[in-house]
Amino acid sequence: MRADWIAVDWGTSNLRAWAMGADGSALAEASSGDGMAGLAREAFEGALLSLVGTWLGEDATTVIACGMVGSRQGWAEAPYRAVPCAPAGGAVRVETRDPRLAMHILPGLKQMDPPDVMRGEETQVAGFLACEPDFEGALCLPGTHSKWVEAAGGRVAAFRTVMTGEIFALLSKSSVLRHSVGATMGAGFEATVDEALAAPEAVPAHLFALRAGDLLSDVAPEDARARLSGLLIGAELAAMAGRWRGRPVALIGASGLAALYARALDVAGVSAHMADGTACTLDGLRAAHAEIAP
Amino acid sequence: MRADWIAVDWGTSNLRAWAMGADGSALAEASSGDGMAGLAREAFEGALLSLVGTWLGEDATTVIACGMVGSRQGWAEAPYRAVPCAPAGGAVRVETRDPRLAMHILPGLKQMDPPDVMRGEETQVAGFLACEPDFEGALCLPGTHSKWVEAAGGRVAAFRTVMTGEIFALLSKSSVLRHSVGATMGAGFEATVDEALAAPEAVPAHLFALRAGDLLSDVAPEDARARLSGLLIGAELAAMAGRWRGRPVALIGASGLAALYARALDVAGVSAHMADGTACTLDGLRAAHAEIAP
The missing domain is CATH 3.30.420.310 (2-keto-3-deoxy-galactonokinase, C-terminal domain)
Structure with a gap:
């Protein structure tokens, strides 16, 4: 089975990937405990290959990852984008040793006053607003650190x-x-x-x-x-x-x-x-x- | 040097004792890390003797201790007294193997609604009110767990x-x-x-x-x-x-x-x-x- 592209959610403690079809459907899913916290910089590529290697063809496959993989301690830093802004965008292209990977990492969001940051949740917000483009109100993402997002006009106005x-x-x-x-x-x-x-x-x-x-x-x-x-x-x-x-x-x-x-x-x-x-x-x-x- | 009586502050992590003179002055002080948390029930007497043994005469010396030594996990349980009440009183006599010790442990205070407990701080409150018997107001005892005591008429009305x-x-x-x-x-x-x-x-x-x-x-x-x-x-x-x-x-x-x-x-x-x-x-x-x- 060959993926058209690969979607990756790479957090602090877990790595999760989906083989995506050309029609946008998820064809297969795989996950491991190779989270950002346990990997040295040079170990990210190998961790990804060991999870998705069988989905790759001979040509380069586009990989798009969100989450802590883009933090300063991650594979490559994808600098925060400042709100107010659209929740998605600004993917950073990351060079790989293996030519079969066309690797992209999505940045998180930052807010200067009051100071706040998120990394990974912005992609969930983008996904929600892609389905509900007219939503105006509060988005709550409960978790270890809950995020409260003020959404308006398809953009993130502010968050805490x-x-x-x-x-x-x-x-x-x-x-x-x-x-x-x-x-x-x-x-x-x-x-x-x-x-x-x-x-x-x-x-x-x-x-x-x-x-x-x-x-x-x-x-x-x-x-x-x-x-x-x-x-x-x-x-x-x-x-x-x-x-x-x-x-x-x-x-x-x-x-x-x-x-x-x-x-x-x-x-x-x-x-x-x-x-x-x-x-x-x-x-x-x-x-x-x-x-x-x- | 022989103590007229011995004052003891015995908390979770420390043991502190004073040799007291007949006039109520502190003649000597000693302390150790033998707190309640590190002692099995049968070890309390030995821990005390190793600290104050040299202050004892042939006859029994009165020892009065406050703090976690009187908890269920301590030397002997001194059951909580319920507020409203005077901050001190109700000492429990504890039997010892060494006849030179006339051991007493002071109880803590409890409040049923809202539920609350203290052990050790009630003795500080009693000491404060002994010096300031007309104080009516709030006593704050900052610490790992801060206590806020409502004092009136020399008694503890309530606490949190x-x-x-x-x-x-x-x-x-x-x-x-x-x-x-x-x-x-x-x-x-x-x-x-x-x-x-x-x-x-x-x-x-x-x-x-x-x-x-x-x-x-x-x-x-x-x-x-x-x-x-x-x-x-x-x-x-x-x-x-x-x-x-x-x-x-x-x-x-x-x-x-x-x-x-x-x-x-x-x-x-x-x-x-x-x-x-x-x-x-x-x-x-x-x-x-x-x-x-x-």
Whole structure:
């Protein structure tokens, strides 16, 4: 099987590639744990070849990659483009030793004030807006670092990053709360989101109560997890209220976490449009391909 | 040198003892790293004897200890007393193999709604109130877990714990911010406290900007540390505003962190009364001694 071109999502810890047909359909998919963080600069080409080598013909095949592969610590730096701008564009051509690769890396986006950066999510935003060109409102991409994008006229007007996922992991695994927070979600998520939205300034005072509640009255660890999640996601929504309140909201992401954000937004009276994260990534890479090799 | 009685502050990671004279003065001091966390139950007595053995006579010497030594994982559990109550009292007599020790452990305090606990700080509060019996207002004890105590009529009416110190350590050492946060404090602390007090709900959205500001415009790591500290302490003050706003405030603690909290309160227009943490601990243990061995 020979790919017409190859789409690549190359993040910090994973490498994922699709063999694309001339009609834009994904013919095959492959993935490995060869993320950016584990590779020295000279190892990227080999990691890619070992995953997609069988899809290559004798002539050069166009490869388009998004994600941390384009960071300063990646294969080759694809400098951030400044918002406001269209979410996709500015692919950087990277030289390879193997002539069968015509390698391109997509840049991330930067915002100078307040300072912010993204790398990889811009391609999902591009994919979403390629399908919904008239969308005007807030795009939320939940993750270790959630991204909140203000979209208008097919462009990214502004964005913010909130570290909720990373803070949740640190508090639930590495803080004193680890003794009281279980591995699965119990009850109380919605009620806690409501509490956090009503008084976001009080959230810092509610965290230790998850530990004390366990010591004093045996709160179930599953419920402590639901409450911790509700407090942190509720605080994130409160911080981003100016972006989503009274506006259309779309959630782009993997089902589990995006579904949790949808439940939280529902508490705030917002019914979010749901978009699959992988589908948006592929659509964004397709849009980049149409620009590079029309 | 023979102690009339022995005062002990026995925390999670440290053991500190004073040989006390009959007039209540501290004649000698000793400390070790034999904190509660590193000791099995049967090892506490030996750890204490190795530190204070030379201060003992042939008859039993009264020893009074506060802190995590009285937790379920400590030498012997001294069950929490429920607020509202006087900060000191309820010492638990602990049997020892060595007849020269008349060992007592002071209990911590608990609050059922909202759930909260403290162990060790109640003795500092007792010491402060022994010296300032008419104080009515907020006592703040900064630390890994800051305690905010509502004091009235010489009693603890209520209290809350805020995990600011632990969250600061996790974010500055274990999150993505570790790449951008330096080891010493630079400029911007007061301005960031002001920002957090004015819009505490926005604090979650400001954290990642410390990383992005470094990537995009080389913010000095010392200034990133000052801003992170200002954001988190500012958010803590905002969460506790109902306790300190328009009321007398006293800060009990070690000089560095308490001084930082004093600067933060100053931004909010509050001039806090400063009390030395060790002096308060000793005064609290003296008050407990007066009750146990009058």
